[in-house]
Amino acid sequence: MKNIAILFVLVGSLLTISxxxxxxxxxxxPTNKPTSGRVVLxxxxxxxxxxxxxxxxxxxxxxxxxxxxxxxxxxxHSNFLSTPAVSGEVKLSNPDAQAIENFLGGWTGxxxxxxxxxxxxxxxxxxxxxxxSWRLFLKSELDQKPIIxxxxxxxxxxxxxxxxxxxxxxxxxNISENLHFHVMLTxxxxxxxxKDQQVGIISNYTFNHVLRKLITPVPGExxxxxxxxxxxxxxxxxxxxxxxxxxxxxxHLSIVAYVSADESSKYIYQAAETSxx
Amino acid sequence: xxxxLIGIICAFFSLYQIDAQExxxxxxxxxxxxxxxxxxxxxxxxxxxxxxxxxxxGEAWLNLNASYxxxxxxxxxxxxxxxxxxxxxxxxxxxxxxxxxxxxxxxKLDLSAxxxxxxxxxxxxYRAYEERTQLIDNALIGVAAKMNFTPDWNLRGFFGxxxxxxxxxxxxxxxxxxxxxxxxxxxxxxxSISPGAGFVxxxxxxxxxxxxxxxxxxxxxxxxxxxxxxxxxxTIFNTLNYKNLSWYIETAFKPKDIYFDPTAIRxxxxxxxxxxxxxxxxGYVFYSSLSGTIQSLGFTLEAKKTLGMDFRAEPLLSLNKGxxxxxxxxxxxxxxxxxxxxxxxTQFLSEMAYxxxxxYALGDHWNFGVNYSDIRDHSFKNxxxxxxxxxxxxxxxxxxxxxxxxxxxxxxxxxxxGETGEENVNTITPFAELLYKFNRKTSIRVESQYMNxxxxxxxxxxxxxEIGYAPHFLFEISDMYNTQPTKGKKALHxxxxxxxxxxxxxxxxxxxxxxxxxxxxSGGICRLEPAFSGIRASINTTF
Numbered sequence: 001m002k003n004i005a006i007l008f009v010l011v012g013s014l015l016t017i018s019x020x021x022x023x024x025x026x027x028x029x030p031t032n033k034p035t036s037g038r039v040v041l042x043x044x045x046x047x048x049x050x051x052x053x054x055x056x057x058x059x060x061x062x063x064x065x066x067x068x069x070x071x072x073x074x075x076x077h078s079n080f081l082s083t084p085a086v087s088g089e090v091k092l093s094n095p096d097a098q099a100i101e102n103f104l105g106g107w108t109g110x111x112x113x114x115x116x117x118x119x120x121x122x123x124x125x126x127x128x129x130x131x132x133s134w135r136l137f138l139k140s141e142l143d144q145k146p147i148i149x150x151x152x153x154x155x156x157x158x159x160x161x162x163x164x165x166x167x168x169x170x171x172x173x174n175i176s177e178n179l180h181f182h183v184m185l186t187x188x189x190x191x192x193x194x195k196d197q198q199v200g201i202i203s204n205y206t207f208n209h210v211l212r213k214l215i216t217p218v219p220g221e222x223x224x225x226x227x228x229x230x231x232x233x234x235x236x237x238x239x240x241x242x243x244x245x246x247x248x249x250x251x252h253l254s255i256v257a258y259v260s261a262d263e264s265s266k267y268i269y270q271a272a273e274t275s276x277x
Numbered sequence: 278x279x280x281x282l283i284g285i286i287c288a289f290f291s292l293y294q295i296d297a298q299e300x301x302x303x304x305x306x307x308x309x310x311x312x313x314x315x316x317x318x319x320x321x322x323x324x325x326x327x328x329x330x331x332x333x334x335g336e337a338w339l340n341l342n343a344s345y346x347x348x349x350x351x352x353x354x355x356x357x358x359x360x361x362x363x364x365x366x367x368x369x370x371x372x373x374x375x376x377x378x379x380x381x382x383x384x385k386l387d388l389s390a391x392x393x394x395x396x397x398x399x400x401x402x403y404r405a406y407e408e409r410t411q412l413i414d415n416a417l418i419g420v421a422a423k424m425n426f427t428p429d430w431n432l433r434g435f436f437g438x439x440x441x442x443x444x445x446x447x448x449x450x451x452x453x454x455x456x457x458x459x460x461x462x463x464x465x466x467x468x469s470i471s472p473g474a475g476f477v478x479x480x481x482x483x484x485x486x487x488x489x490x491x492x493x494x495x496x497x498x499x500x501x502x503x504x505x506x507x508x509x510x511x512t513i514f515n516t517l518n519y520k521n522l523s524w525y526i527e528t529a530f531k532p533k534d535i536y537f538d539p540t541a542i543r544x545x546x547x548x549x550x551x552x553x554x555x556x557x558x559x560g561y562v563f564y565s566s567l568s569g570t571i572q573s574l575g576f577t578l579e580a581k582k583t584l585g586m587d588f589r590a591e592p593l594l595s596l597n598k599g600x601x602x603x604x605x606x607x608x609x610x611x612x613x614x615x616x617x618x619x620x621x622x623t624q625f626l627s628e629m630a631y632x633x634x635x636x637y638a639l640g641d642h643w644n645f646g647v648n649y650s651d652i653r654d655h656s657f658k659n660x661x662x663x664x665x666x667x668x669x670x671x672x673x674x675x676x677x678x679x680x681x682x683x684x685x686x687x688x689x690x691x692x693x694x695g696e697t698g699e700e701n702v703n704t705i706t707p708f709a710e711l712l713y714k715f716n717r718k719t720s721i722r723v724e725s726q727y728m729n730x731x732x733x734x735x736x737x738x739x740x741x742x743e744i745g746y747a748p749h750f751l752f753e754i755s756d757m758y759n760t761q762p763t764k765g766k767k768a769l770h771x772x773x774x775x776x777x778x779x780x781x782x783x784x785x786x787x788x789x790x791x792x793x794x795x796x797x798x799s800g801g802i803c804r805l806e807p808a809f810s811g812i813r814a815s816i817n818t819t820f
Contacts, residue, residue, distance in 0.1 A: 058551035106367040135495035200698025
């Protein structure tokens, strides 16, 4: 019996030496700026009554600062935890936001983000939790060269509030499958209250990139392939911006456009953004 | 692969026909839940696929165990069809072999392969177990060997990967555990000890390590650290039995591990900051319990201190996913519906708690029970939970029994639900239960609770009537009513109506249920536990 005890103590002593000293030390990868020309769409699923969401939005803001030319953000205020933080204040959820949530499928909670609507390996859903992991997945998309170039031309009449949007997609390689064009409007600079884990309620929180209107259907407008490299595809969309005292401020509205794969995938090839004025 | 496996197991069973001298023992069980979702947007039973268009969802488990010629084996088929068990907001459909195992003893050596359930001590550094109501099944897919040096002293080792539904997580887990028992010889000896110790190592896959490197590289330099592959955890424990007393003590330690800390401040560009980041820190748990009887008094005292003991198969997992360890809860498990509404989930990162449970029997008819639990953060400054529970049971021979009592709870909703800014929930919940037996076959059970609560979801009244007609039938009707709603909500009824039919080992139940929704924010994310409206049917049997 004594021998067994001695053996166990010896083995235990050996094991208490941290394995960290036994393994080869890793090193952090360099943080290079993307050179691929890829512009990624990131949908931030958030809500005014979601106490953890300001933390997610802060991460998104940091990513926009790091990749200003390669990232387009849409804040999707779907129904869950999107009631105003203070009763009577502006409601940012809308049926289009909920329709996107339904379209993307499974989710666990908020904050979550989709990145190019790609279901990454080993992830349960398109939507990703853990905001501090979003940069990793964003980087992997930014490293991919775009197969389509995208640009937006627009004209806006401030009096009639009529908006004309020209969507121009130019394949960089031959594409045999169908594509889907998507156009939406987002609004920034909306000031309202936001619940927060640290301070309870932030009274003058500024909501940016809030999805206001989907101009194309939720799955996008189907454009039948094949497509030849270098031959541009044009589509024109129009929308009359509603009048409202708080929302629909035309100086704060942006057009977000993106092109996605055929019906079998929701994957987004390229995104673009411009203000309406 | 599964086809091959089934073939091997079938071949194993077929040995029975070859050699009828050996006894083949077969057994198993079947469990199935079937839900019909009936949309009721008034209570929030809406906006998930099951209510919107799927209407039906369910789960089933069928397991078969066999014992033959010193071999033990088993296989379990799992089925999920539009199930909301994995994710209450989602719909999960999959099926396959959920578990298989073979064990064999060779002299003093016990061998196991397949899906292995096990735990070291109370599970603080390692517990592989199944909890179907929460779809927790973190079996080790691997092998284990246990050497029984004597009937009382053994050493076991295991290695493999943790199960993740029908696949596995991206890490390997291995461990050693030692258990013993010692009691001096002699008729007058009144003490014994059961010492033990354990070690667990988790090695991340290269892919997982790359993922962590990519995340940490995106942090500001002040938050960066170099991720690593290996994490160890150690525990040492002992039970001392002396006369009618039993004292258990366990100390577990985890040197540096990478885990997500939702309360850690992460720096952002331009001097901003936010909450939640990966950290590389040590962790520990001290746990002790003392239980015993002194004449008619039975008591249990428990205490626990936890810091940074979140130990998972992959550092980015949250909620119930990928847990390698299990930390004993430090609050009473209440059974009455309103008494159980606010339950303090174990805090893996920071908790200090103690619990006292007393039971006293007075004569043949009276029983008294008192429970007190107090849970705070690691510093013991911030109150998370406090419960005072008292009950009196009067048993009148075999004909009737009355239970009555009261419970007071203080519940830190900011910590457990993530409802920052909301004041602590303070409830006072009196309750009563009467069980009356008309004769040997027929009985009635009536229970009721009233929860007085001025915060969160307000005050509620719950009533249940159960009529039992042995040995086959149990009828149930209940209603939960929001007597004083808060936050502009309507006062609504949440009724349930059900019947259970029992035939030997088989139990069949069907219930019409409306159940309130809730939101749980944990680990930095908020998860909706949707209201339920619909019909639930279940079958349980063993054979």
